[in-house]
Amino acid sequence: MNILVCISKTPDTTAKISFKSDDTEYNSDGVTFIMNPYDEWYALVRALEITEQNGGSVTVINVGPASNDIVIRKALAIGASDAVRVDIDAPDSYVVASNIAAHAKSKTYDLIFLGKETIDYNGSEVGAMVAELLDLPYASYVTKLDINGNQATVTRELEGGEEVSQIDGSFVLSAAKGLAEQRIPNMKGIMMAKSKPLNVVAPIQADARVHVAKYTVPPAKAGVKMIDPDNMDELVRLLHEEAKVI
Amino acid sequence: MSVLAYIESPGGHFKKSGFEVATYASKVAAALNTNAVAVVIGKVENAGSLGQYGISKVIQVNGDSLVNFDSQVFTKVLSSIYQEVGANTLIMSHTANGKSMAGRLAIRLNAGCISGVNALPNTSGGFTVSKSVYSGKATATYGINTPDRVITVMGNSIQPQSTGSAVDVENKSLDLGGGKVKVVEVKSEEGGVPLPEAELVVSAGRGMKGPENWGIIEDLASALGAATACSRPVADADWRPHHEHVGQTGVAIRPNLYIAVGISGAIQHLAGVNNSKVIVVINKDPEAPFFKAADYGVVGDLFEVVPKLTAAIKKYKNQ
Ligand SMILES: Cc1cc2nc3c(=O)[nH]c(=O)nc-3n(C[C@H](O)[C@H](O)[C@H](O)COP(=O)(O)OP(=O)(O)OC[C@H]3O[C@@H](n4cnc5c(N)ncnc54)[C@H](O)[C@@H]3O)c2cc1C
Numbered sequence: 001m002n003i004l005v006c007i008s009k010t011p012d013t014t015a016k017i018s019f020k021s022d023d024t025e026y027n028s029d030g031v032t033f034i035m036n037p038y039d040e041w042y043a044l045v046r047a048l049e050i051t052e053q054n055g056g057s058v059t060v061i062n063v064g065p066a067s068n069d070i071v072i073r074k075a076l077a078i079g080a081s082d083a084v085r086v087d088i089d090a091p092d093s094y095v096v097a098s099n100i101a102a103h104a105k106s107k108t109y110d111l112i113f114l115g116k117e118t119i120d121y122n123g124s125e126v127g128a129m130v131a132e133l134l135d136l137p138y139a140s141y142v143t144k145l146d147i148n149g150n151q152a153t154v155t156r157e158l159e160g161g162e163e164v165s166q167i168d169g170s171f172v173l174s175a176a177k178g179l180a181e182q183r184i185p186n187m188k189g190i191m192m193a194k195s196k197p198l199n200v201v202a203p204i205q206a207d208a209r210v211h212v213a214k215y216t217v218p219p220a221k222a223g224v225k226m227i228d229p230d231n232m233d234e235l236v237r238l239l240h241e242e243a244k245v246i
Numbered sequence: 247m248s249v250l251a252y253i254e255s256p257g258g259h260f261k262k263s264g265f266e267v268a269t270y271a272s273k274v275a276a277a278l279n280t281n282a283v284a285v286v287i288g289k290v291e292n293a294g295s296l297g298q299y300g301i302s303k304v305i306q307v308n309g310d311s312l313v314n315f316d317s318q319v320f321t322k323v324l325s326s327i328y329q330e331v332g333a334n335t336l337i338m339s340h341t342a343n344g345k346s347m348a349g350r351l352a353i354r355l356n357a358g359c360i361s362g363v364n365a366l367p368n369t370s371g372g373f374t375v376s377k378s379v380y381s382g383k384a385t386a387t388y389g390i391n392t393p394d395r396v397i398t399v400m401g402n403s404i405q406p407q408s409t410g411s412a413v414d415v416e417n418k419s420l421d422l423g424g425g426k427v428k429v430v431e432v433k434s435e436e437g438g439v440p441l442p443e444a445e446l447v448v449s450a451g452r453g454m455k456g457p458e459n460w461g462i463i464e465d466l467a468s469a470l471g472a473a474t475a476c477s478r479p480v481a482d483a484d485w486r487p488h489h490e491h492v493g494q495t496g497v498a499i500r501p502n503l504y505i506a507v508g509i510s511g512a513i514q515h516l517a518g519v520n521n522s523k524v525i526v527v528i529n530k531d532p533e534a535p536f537f538k539a540a541d542y543g544v545v546g547d548l549f550e551v552v553p554k555l556t557a558a559i560k561k562y563k564n565q
């Protein structure tokens with residue numbers, strides 16, 4: 001079983017956010033980047049578990065510039081067999097998805113895993129696009145996956161519930177919390193990662209369909225109003241009369 | 247060029263998020279000087295009621311292969327209706343199923359896609375629309391470069407407005423072939439308000455000390471008619487079910503009122519809740535970072551403060 005895992009790079013969750021070029025561009029100066037947690041903790045680890053049980057390999061793919069190699073090496077250190085980087089600083093999800101799909105078409109993967117969303121833009125767009133470009137079923141927000149021969153049983157997380165379904169053959173999956181347990185790379189993995197193949201390939205032609213016209217930072221809160229813990233009637237009054245939420 | 251709204255109907259009923267999408271679509275249609283058509287898939291009671299939210303026509307699609315959700319099959323249905331009504335904008339809710347299709351439809355319709363928008367678009371000279379990014383620390387205004395557009399609307403971004411009257415429903419049978427996904431079971435949590443839909447939320451963290459103490463949180467939530475939520479360590483320790491976990495790695499919500507009890511306010515927690523309209527923080531530590539993001543704060547022991555707040559709410563409701 002050969003699995004392709006799509007990994008992306010996002011700013012560390014505690015990073016200070018600022019913008020440049022007249023508020024049209026994210027300012028990455030001094031920002032620490034990490035592998036998107038859904039890709040690292042859940043998608044990659046479940047893919048590794050499956051190939052450990054059934055044989056096969058896990059290839060990771062990233063669409064991005066050379067500065068992304070650091071997260072790709074981390075994925076190799078966690079256990080992926082090899083990696084592909086499509087060398088383009090992609091301007092939108094469509095360009096990312098087109099490049100992932102183009103690579104997937106050139107190889108034969110049984111399964112394609114992604115994270116449920118990147119934590120910077122929370123798009124949740126790439127997985128569905130890849131699935132449509134490859135004309136494959138898509139199981140999104142998967143918290144549980146069992147493989148039995150050619151059939152997979154997946155549990156999807158829905159609003160206020162979940163759905164269990166069976167899918168035959170290849171499909172695209174987006175990983176949510178619960179699918180696996182985070183693995184920390186060990187020294188041996190880190191050493192081995194250095195000699196694993198990381199193939200850099202040229203992007204295909206695809207034009208961005210959306211662009212960011214402007215970023216704005218929300219105004220700071222006016223400041224917290226402190227309420228005496230012995231006067232909860234006052235809090236209720238404020239919630240009703242001032243905040244008008246109850 | 248009409249605006250097409252896909253309205254989800256889990257279990258044959260519309261939810262609040264569906265009425266939000268209907269309202270959003272009719273406002274976009276008005277701004278573009280056109281009409282808003284709604285499409286529903288499967289049997290829905292009273293589908294024409296969407297007219298009350300400004301929809302001018304409802305198309306109800308039935309078919310043997312449409313009983314359960316399969317993003318591949320539903321995408322074919324929606325793109326075929328989109329072509330048929332001559333739409334150039336498709337609007338859906340930012341739910342698990344909506345998100346599973348938005349990207350697919352963008353590919354099929356050669357459309358630009360923006361997921362999770364939080365306000366109406368600006369249509370004067372183009373089409374720009376905003377969404378919250380970087381854990382709620384910024385808003386990005388996107389422009390769509392293509393003539394066709396697919397948008398998913400974040401819950402609680404617009405108030406459903408019921409002003410019109412019911413409209414006719416056009417029934418349609420479509421069978422575009424079955425998919426490869428076979429749904430074997432759908433489980434829904436019993437009772438209460440589903441968290442992503444809730445307008446009022448009471449949330450608690452590690453300050454609760456243990457799962458056995460949650461009674462006071464449930465009492466406060468039921469006095470308010472609120473949903474309950476929790477911080478990640480609480481869900482990780484199985485004190486509370488996973489679907490209650492809010493934050494960066496859990497659900498992102500934007501209720502009108504978020505009451506945080508015994509939660510320190512780590513940035514990853516705030517990421518899921520800082521778009522709430524009003525935040526109340528109850529914490530015994532006056533230095534807790536959450537107070538910086540709060541509108542109202544109470545410094546005190548939650549085991550004393552929460553029952554007092556519940557009593558005050560009950561008193562107010564009985565007035
Ligand atoms: C990549 C990443 C992603 C993460 N994602 C999330 C996420 O999605 N959601 C999330 O919540 N966290 C997330 N976290 C964890 C987050 O950083 C915090 O560790 C977590 O939110 C802390 O939970 P807490 O506030 O319940 O507990 P604590 O930080 O332990 O805070 C407990 C609070 O309760 C107060 N308290 C204690 N006793 C009382 C009392 N008797 N009365 C009143 N107050 C009392 C204390 O003063 C303290 O402020 C993530 C972390 C990382 C690294």
Ligand SMILES: Nc1ncnc2c1ncn2[C@@H]1O[C@H](COP(=O)(O)O)[C@@H](O)[C@H]1O
Pocket residue numbers: 006007008009036038039061062063064090093096113114115116117118121122123124125126127
């Ligand atoms: N540049 C990228 N390269 C490879 N995979 C990506 C990239 N961007 C996003 N993905 C994958 O797509 C998932 C969803 O991303 P998004 O649609 O941007 O929220 C991520 O969790 C990754 O698995």
